[in-house]
Amino acid sequence: MTEATAAPNELGPAPDPDVRLGAQVHTDGTTFTLWAPAAERVELALLGPDGAQRNLDLTHTGEYWTGFVAGIGHGQRYGYRVHGPFDPSHGLRFHPSKLLLDPYARAVDGSLDFTSPLIYDSSDGDSAGHVPVGVVVADGAPPPPISRPVPWSETVIYELHTKGFTKLHPDVPEHQRGTYAGLAHPSVINYLTELGVTSVELLPIHHFLTEPAIAARGLPNYWGYNTLNYFAPHGPFSSAGSAGEQVAEFKAMVAAFHAAGIEVILDVVYNHTAEGGFDGPTLSFRGIDNRAYYRLTHGGVTYDVTGTGNSVDTSHPQVRRLVMDSLRYWVEEMGVDGFRFDLAVTLIRNERHEVDTVDHPFLAEVAADPVLGRVKLISEPWDVGPFGYQVGNFGTPWSEWNGKFRDSVRDVWRTSSYGVQDLAYRLSGSSDLYGDDGRYPYASINFVTAHDGFTLRDLVSYDHKHNDANREDNRDGTDDNRSWNCGVEGETDDGGVVALRKRQMANLMTTLVLSTGVPMITAGDECGRTQYGNNNAYCQDSEISWFDWTLPSTWSDHLGLTKQLLALRAAHPALRQWHYFSGQPVVAGGRKDLSWIAPHGGEMTENDWHDGNLRTIGMFLAGDALRGTDAEGNILTDNSFLLVLNATAEEREVVVPDASWAPGYEVVVDTSGSGVTEVEAGARVPLAPRCVVLLRAL
Known part of the structure; x- marks a missing residue:
């Protein structure tokens, strides 16, 4: 029976096997x-x-x-x-x-x-x-592409949850709050454009489920890292319905972001599925070909390197085809601009479950794919299996979540680092991790917080996690927070503690935005969002996780600082360089592209670098000639800047470079609020405890 003569609800002959699945x-x-x-x-x-x-x-x-x-x-x-x-x-x-x-x-x-x-x-x-x-969903037109793709060197990522970001937004119509349509609301998009971010990274929107064990506690899987299907947008995030309407609504959201010049990046979870471990429900893959889709051990037991009960087996060609088809679909049909791969190391384990960062076919297929070659690819370069920590090892064309940046910056500002040597690597783009395999500083996705862990406000307010609402007796979530509560655990009315916390938040945000690489801001960190000490809010579909839209006015000072920092970064190529520094002049007779300044005013010495108690450092970025060229092939030029950090608990006197570097300096950012506006070359300057100062060379 042919297609033309087949009766309703009767099967015709099989098409060619090459027809899409x-x-x-x-x-x-x-x-x-x-x-x-x-x-x-x-x-x-x-x-x-x-x-x-x-x-x-x-x-x-x-x-x-x-x-x-x-x-x-x-x-x-x-x-x-x-x-x-x-x-x-x-x-x-x-x-x-x-x-x-x-x-x-x-x-x-x-x-x-x-x-x-x-x-x-x-x-x-x-x-x-x-x-x-x-x-069944009929093909439709993809969203219009963004008019100007955002270069990596200009990218600022904003990680948000589709539901939580607009659930409480007063301008969004109530029936659209927490949905794709809610994110597309003009008030929401205006907030993001005024903030200065270029790319939203959405926590998982592939259709996901709550795990039965979590549901038994009366809680949901809120974050969405429990995918059931890799092609379908999550139905409950649609305001229009789940019988295909979610596809159109998602596309409309992407179109709205693109019209505003904002990219859409998806957090994708190809490492495991919602079917769980050996005793999990049979919903899709398990009943179609369990041995192909999942990593198994002897006895048919799932081999788990994700901590969820199963691991998807991308050593199988057909499973890789599923992943690649899904990725291309989201780019070509749904219009997205990039992906962040959750627990990406699982995807590069071979048939023996070993990590293969060199010859795994998944890496080769991604690198050779013309569709994926035009979007941003970000790995979370670890999983929980043997040799699962692979920060720095993914190679081109990947960028990576830089967990070492997070840890180093947190340690410096809680005064527990050994000197400033590691901090210098992080400030200058982490060349020790990414500079030896042909990548650029944008390979480093710099972050201080993410969805997983404390918010920025909680990072300076809690020494310990407070996850009782998760109903796991506070056993879940990491104990390695690298946080400091500034002397009091949790919220307080002590004015001195509150002021110190705000300064520490300013220090962390300033360090993040002004470091070389790609900054990623967690939604709400720009305006003091708190999860009340919960560092694992994966199951909190509540005020614990939702964005509180009263905060932008309450925390207008911190929001204003974040906007200022992002505007400075956008305006000045010297603050977002996309070539690694050499420590040599770019043009003959010029200044070194990067110089490290010690508190005494000269360049850092070997003794300075190995001083475990040193936590005050300057970073001089020469803007008279930058590596790279503009669209016309001209050498880029900009102002020169001196970034000075004092992460000690005491005031420090520093000497700014003399007139051979610059005739003087204008204070652009000062997290201590000292009121100083200009500094003479070679001057001795008292730095307040725990502060960051950015000076523009005159």
């Missing part, structure tokens, strides 16, 4: 294609509005099961029933009573019934009605 809508029906090489039979389950099912056998062609159904199209709900041997000890988990979600579904509808035993393959009962299902 998933549900492809035609003018007269829909083609369904599923990869399931070990299956013995595959049924397509078409679901009616009342839950009624019609099951149709797909045709087996090679490793694929395919068929055409006339008379159905956009909005049709569907799933698969996959038949085959059930032998968990050998990794075989086929169970046709489990209604399975298409891994290539463009939209997901319905929720998971956590209380039902039918979601597990240990039960012979039918899981239909208890599990999410796929929705």
